[in-house]
Amino acid sequence: xxxxxxxxxxxxxxxxxxxxxxxxxxxxxxxxxxxxxxxxxxxxxxxxxxxxxxxxxxxxxxxxxxxxxxxxxxxxxxxxxxxxxxxxxxxxxxxxxxxxxxxxxxxxxxxxxxxxxxxxxxxxxxxxxxxxxxxxxxxxxxxxxxxxxxxxxxxxxxxxxxxxxxxxxxxxxxxxxxxxxxxxxxxxxxxxxxxxxxxxxxxxxxxxxxxxxxxxxxxxxxxxxxxxxxxxxxxxxxxxxxxxxxxxxxxxxxxxxxxxxxxxxxxxxxxxxxxxxxxxxxxxxxxxxxxxxxxxxxxxxxxxxxxxxxxxxxxx
Amino acid sequence: xxxxxxxxxxxxxxxxxxxxxxxxxxxxxxxxxxxxxxxxxxxxxxxxxxxxxxxxxxxxxxxxxxxxxxxxxxxxxxxxxxxxxxxxxxxxxxxxxxxxxxxxxxxxxxxxxxxxxxxxxxxxxxxxxxxxxxxxxxxxxxxxxxxxxxxxxxxxxxxxxxxxxxxxxxxxxxxxxxxxxxxxxxxxxxxxxxxxxxxxxxxxxxxxxxxxxxxxxxxxxxxxxxxxxxxxxxxxxxxxxxxxxxxxxxxxxxxxxxxxxxxxxxxxxxxxxxxxxxxx
Numbered sequence: 375x376x377x378x379x380x381x382x383x384x385x386x387x388x389x390x391x392x393x394x395x396x397x398x399x400x401x402x403x404x405x406x407x408x409x410x411x412x413x414x415x416x417x418x419x420x421x422x423x424x425x426x427x428x429x430x431x432x433x434x435x436x437x438x439x440x441x442x443x444x445x446x447x448x449x450x451x452x453x454x455x456x457x458x459x460x461x462x463x464x465x466x467x468x469x470x471x472x473x474x475x476x477x478x479x480x481x482x483x484x485x486x487x488x489x490x491x492x493x494x495x496x497x498x499x500x501x502x503x504x505x506x507x508x509x510x511x512x513x514x515x516x517x518x519x520x521x522x523x524x525x526x527x528x529x530x531x532x533x534x535x536x537x538x539x540x541x542x543x544x545x546x547x548x549x550x551x552x553x554x555x556x557x558x559x560x561x562x563x564x565x566x567x568x569x570x571x572x573x574x575x576x577x578x579x580x581x582x583x584x585x586x587x588x589x590x591x592x593x594x595x596x597x598x599x600x601x602x603x604x605x606x607x608x609x610x611x612x613x614x615x616x617x618x619x620x621x622x623x624x625x626x627x628x629x630x631x632x633x634x635x636x637x638x639x640x641x642x643x644x645x646x647x648x649x650x651x652x653x654x655x656x657x658x659x660x661x662x663x664x665x666x667x668x669x670x671x672x673x674x675x676x677x678x679x680x681x682x683x684x685x686x687x688x689x690x
Numbered sequence: 691x692x693x694x695x696x697x698x699x700x701x702x703x704x705x706x707x708x709x710x711x712x713x714x715x716x717x718x719x720x721x722x723x724x725x726x727x728x729x730x731x732x733x734x735x736x737x738x739x740x741x742x743x744x745x746x747x748x749x750x751x752x753x754x755x756x757x758x759x760x761x762x763x764x765x766x767x768x769x770x771x772x773x774x775x776x777x778x779x780x781x782x783x784x785x786x787x788x789x790x791x792x793x794x795x796x797x798x799x800x801x802x803x804x805x806x807x808x809x810x811x812x813x814x815x816x817x818x819x820x821x822x823x824x825x826x827x828x829x830x831x832x833x834x835x836x837x838x839x840x841x842x843x844x845x846x847x848x849x850x851x852x853x854x855x856x857x858x859x860x861x862x863x864x865x866x867x868x869x870x871x872x873x874x875x876x877x878x879x880x881x882x883x884x885x886x887x888x889x890x891x892x893x894x895x896x897x898x899x900x901x902x903x904x905x906x907x908x909x910x911x912x913x914x915x916x917x918x919x920x921x922x923x924x925x926x927x928x929x930x931x932x933x934x935x936x937x938x939x940x941x942x943x944x945x946x947x948x949x950x951x952x953x954x955x956x957x958x959x960x961x962x963x964x965x966x967x968x969x970x
Contacts, residue, residue, distance in 0.1 A: 396813070517905065517921075517942060517945050520946065631817065647910070650823070658824045
C-alpha cells in the first residue's frame, strides 16, 4: 500500500503543475491589460502602473508564473483588490462553508443512492424501480439551480418549513439546529443529480452480482433474501459504487458554485462569482486554485480507498 | 413504398417520438421567432409588471419589467438552443480531430494531447468554464468559447480510444498492405466507424451544453441584459420568485423539457445505432 501511495502522490505532481498553469493563465487570458481591466476605465495611468508593478505584469510570463508559484507554495495567494485583504484567509473561511455543504450533499446522495439502487435491484420493475429510473432521467435533465428555486418556492414560500437563504438566520441561535435548517434545501438540491447517478450504478452492479453463482449458492443454503442482498451482494457492489461516489464528490465541489448562488450560501463559489463580477483576479485565482486542489485531493482519496477495498489494484 | 428503417422503428419508442416532437417544436419556434405573432421581447411595460400567466395579452404573464414572458421564452430559446448545438458541435469537431490524430499517430502528439485532456479534466467542468470566462470577461460569446473548451476532452478520449482499437484491426492492415495512404485509411476506413459513437455522444452532450450555458448565464457570466436566454431569465427572476414564482418556474421548465427531450432522443439514437442494444 505504501508503494502505491507513493506512486499516486508522484502522479499528482504533473496534474497539480498543470492545474496551477491553467489557474495562472486565467489572469493572462484577458485580451487587454489585466491591470486596466481590474481597475476599470476611470483609473489613472499611475494607478495602473502601480498595479502592474505589484502584480509583476511587466516581467516575462514564465518568470511571472515562477514568482506566483513561489508565493503560492508559501501560502501567499496575493491580496484581494476588492476587500484589500489576503486572499488565502478569506478563501479558507468560505471553503469551510462549501465543505459543509458538499460533504452533507455527498452523504445524502450516497445513502439515498445506494438505498434506492439496492431496492430497485432487489425488486426489478417494481414501483420503486420505476420511480428510481424516472428520477435518474429527470435528474440528468434538471438544472440544479432551477431545482433549488422550485424547492425554495415549495418549502420556504408555500409551506414555510425551511429558511430560503443564508447559512444562519439573522435572529437565529447560530447553533447546529439553525445551521441544519438552512443547510437542508441547498444540500438536497446539490445531492439530487448525484443520487440518481449513484442509484443507477448501484442498481446495475447489484443486478449483475445477484445473477452470479455465489449468490445462487447463498440462496441454495437457505439464507433469507435480505441477508443475501445486504451481506453478500451489496458488499461486492460497493467497490464500483465507491469510485462513482468519489467522482461525484469532486463534481459536487464544482456544482456547489451554482447551489451557493441560489441559496446565498456563503461559500467559496459565491466569493468567486463576486470576484469575477468585480474583476478581482487574485481573489478569483485563489478560489479556483482552492476548489481545484480540493477536487484533485478528493480524487486521490477515492483512488486510495479503492485500492484499500480491492487489493488487485495495488499490484497492477 | 416502405418508409425508411429509422421511421419504421419510431412508433415502437413512443417516448422518443414525443421527445422528437417537443424538440421539433422548440427548434421550429426558435427558427421562426421573428415571424411569429409575438410581442417585442425587450419592450418594457412597467405598469404591467409581474402579471401572472393568463393575463390579457400575456399568455404566460410578464416579468419584473412588464416584458412578455412568452416572447422572451421563445427568443431566449433561440440563444439557448444555438449555444447548446454550437458548443457541442465545436467540442466534437476539435476534440474528435485531436483524438483521431492522437490515437492514429501516437508518440509525442498522443502524449501532448492526452496530458492536455488530463489537466482539463482535473477541474470540475463548471469551475473551468467559470475560470475561462473570468479571464475572457462575461458575455455569451465568451461563455460559449469556455464551454466548448471544457467540453472537447470528452470527444478526444472517445475518438482516441476508438482509433486505438480500430487501427490494429485486419481491415486497416489490409488497406495499409494495399498501399492506402494514412489520409485515405483515416477518411475511408476509420471515420465511418467513429461516426455512430461520436454522434451518440454529441446528441447526449447538446443537453449538457444547454445546461452549462444556462448555468453560466444564471451566474451572470453568460448572456447579458436585456438579451434573454433561459439561464439569464432565471437569474433575474430569482429576486422575484417569492412574489411571482412563474417568472422563475417557466424558464427552468423550458430548459428541463428541452434537455429531457434531448436525453431521451440521445438514448433512443444509441439504442438504434448499437445493434447489441437493439436486439438485447
